[in-house]
Amino acid sequence: MDHWTPGRLISTLYRRCQRHLDRRFAELGIAAGHGLYLYLAELARRDGVTQTELASCLALDPASVTRSLRRLEALEWVSRRKGEDGRERHVFLADRGREVLPLIRRVLEEWDAAAAKNFSPEERQHLERLLGRMTANLEEEEK
Structure with a gap:
């Protein structure tokens, strides 16, 4: 099949992007594999968002978000705090996350x-x- 569909092109772009970003982040000494940079970029826009909202806007499953946030907490890039009702956790950029954010933004802008x-x-x-x-369209399909 030689026809390049939008889905196939997007998939190819995604893989090339991930390889490029992984290499660039490694060169800069930023442990941003597994798409961890996505969390920091979103938190830069909406600091204090809940884990559920973060999973939804990044189109990731909640368990995956929890694992990634644990990694980011271990790196001291984010902190999580229980909300007022005690059930939901809010996610905040930590000082180290704010420090690395300009480098991450630069790499994303370069890409x-x-x-x-x-x-x-x-x-x-x-x-x-x-x-x-x-x-x-795809978000609507998921509903």
């Missing part, structure tokens, strides 16, 4: 720039809109 280097601003916006629509 985005490399992936879209020959795109016009209009093409990039159009791609972002299309991918956003695909994401929304």
